[in-house]
Amino acid sequence: MSHVIVVGAGQAGASCVARLRAKGFDGRITLIGEEPFPPYQRPPLSKAYLLGEMERDRLYLRPESFYAEQDITLKLGAPVTAIDPAARTLTVGDEVLSYDDLVLTTGSTPRRLPAAIGGDLDGVMVVRGLHDVDAMAPRFAKGARVLIVGGGYIGLEAAAVAAKLGLSVTLVEMADRILQRVAAPETSTYFRAVHSEHGVDIREGVGLDHLTGSEGRVTGAVLSDGSTLEVDFVLVGVGIVPNTQLAEMAGVRIENGIATDAQGRTSDPHIWAAGDCASFPMNGQQMRLESVGNAIDQAECVADNILGEDRPYEAKPWFWSDQYDVKLQIAGLSTGYDRIVTRQGEDGVVSFWYYAGDSLLAIDAMNDPRAYMVGKRLIESGKSPDSELIRDPDTNLKALLKA
Template identity: 70%
Template sequence: MSHIVVIGAGQAGSSLVARLRKDGFEGDITLIGAEPHLPYQRPPLSKAYLLGEMELERLFLRPESFYSENDITLRLGERVAEIDPEAKTVTLGNEVIPYDQLALTTGSDPRRLPASIGGNLKGVHVVRDLTHVDEMAPWLEEGARALIVGGGYIGLEAAAVCAKRGVKVTLVEMADRILQRVAASETSDFFRTLHTEYGADIREGVGLDRLVGENGKVIGAVLTDGVELQIDFVVVGVGIQPATQLAEMAGLDLENGIKTDAYGRTSDSSIWAAGDCASFPYKGQRIRLESVPNAIDQAEVVAQNMLGAAIEYMATPWFWSDQYDVKLQIAGLNSGYDRVITRKGDGQTVSFWYYKGDQLIAVDAMNDPRAYMVGKRLIEAGKTADAAIVSDPDADLKPLLKA
């Protein structure tokens, strides 16, 4: 009987094993996860769950009964020490588990501050998994002073939650503006204004020089401009990196993650990869997408290909971020854009449309699901949008889909 082992029990891993059973795979399936919890959704961790608006059980992607009913063996709270591609085995503690096919859905790890500048002090937090958020929650007391390091979406979402809990927030971003790496200045301006209205102190072009500790706990910070701050805790939001350690030890090819072909297969014909850890070909380039939709879609394609389907993964990038009462929805990838068209709505409703030449390549929509859906469908169809229509707030966008 064939045995498929999946390492990484997050969104991608859970989706992959579910699809294997859905498509009729009758062999053995083992899903291995380093965390002791059932596979769970991560986006609510730093928002609804941290705010106490979502219980732990609601985070779980599927109940435990799903795995038992589908004869999926869960090995949770256990870390794989080694993969031996030649012997086709994985080592789990003192146990050696054979596989016929292996899938790596190991996700990503948060970047941390080095210990040399105080990154190991008590009160310095990252936001990635359930343990991180549970450790941070007690620090969010009204009137506490938080330093958020990093002005990307992770840092901004953390800032929003802290501010909603009555925490005094200072956010520092080394780049010239928040979201500089991922969004146009128009989107940066929108979120800077939003956070400032909620009382956050946004400092751009300024980084963290070092943290100051007392009795092993953080009590202050010195910024790169010499300013000293008194703080009670720190949230580090300086990005994530693909978890490729096992793949590297196994001798698999790496390129901004675990390198796969269009089908999700790695440089070893019996090993596959999906989710945050995997890079893949996309429109003549190689990319890696850090998003829930990609984790699900790519994992399901890989599952089908493990069963012989030979389907190329055609990514349709989309993302979202919730900050205060604003829902940002992003369609497409904006790399290489040369102009941005603004479509204004009422209040905090606005969308920014990215063009490369005359071609629409991405949309950032704030509280504007209609603009997002139209933009997403146009991008996926390879169509563009007349900038004059887009910029007219009174113009109906739907006819663009028929053009």
């Protein structure tokens, strides 16, 4: 009987095994995860879950009973220690398992601060898994002083939660502006104003020089401009690194993560990859997308191709971020844009449309789900409306889909 093993029990891994069963695969399926929890959602961890608005059980993607009902073997709290691609086996604890197809959905790991600048002090934390958030939750007490290092979406979302809970929040970003790597200046300006209204002290063009501590615990920070802060804890949001260690052990090609072809297969014909850890061919390069939508779609494509469909993965990038009462929805990839078209709505609703010449590339929509949905459909269908029509608040956006 054919055996598919999926290593990595996150969004991608859960999506892959569910898809295999839904498409009629009747062989053995084993899903292996390092954490002791069944697959769960990560985005609410630093928002609703940290705020105490969501119970742990509601984080789970499916009830644990689902896996037993679907005859999917769950091995949790079980790191894989070895892969032998020639024998098609992997080692979990003292058990050696044989596979016909192996899917790596190993995700990513947050970058941490070096120990040389105080990164190993107690109270210096990252936001990634349930354990991380459970450990930091008691520190989110009203009046506590938190330093957030990094002005990307993770850092800004953490700042929003901390400010809502009444903490004193300072956020430092080494680049000239927050969100510089991922968004237009207009989006940065919008969120800078939102955070300032909520009392967050945002310092741009300022990095962390080093942290100071007492008895092994962080107590302060010295910034690159020479200023100092007293802090009770530090949250680090300076990006993630794809988990490629198992792939390297298996000898498969690494390029911006675990390199796959258009079908999700690695350089080993029996090993596949999907999610944050995997790169795929797009626009002439190996692209890696860090998003829930990509994790689901890519993993389902891999499942289909294990079943022989030979279907190329066609990414349709979309993302979101919740900060205070603002829901940011993003569609497309803004890389290469040369101008921004602003569409202003009522009651502070706004969207920013990224153009390269006459081509629409992406949209950032703030509390404007209609603009987001139209923009997403336009981008996915390859349509680029005249930018002046987008700018005009009287334009019926839905009509543009029929043009």
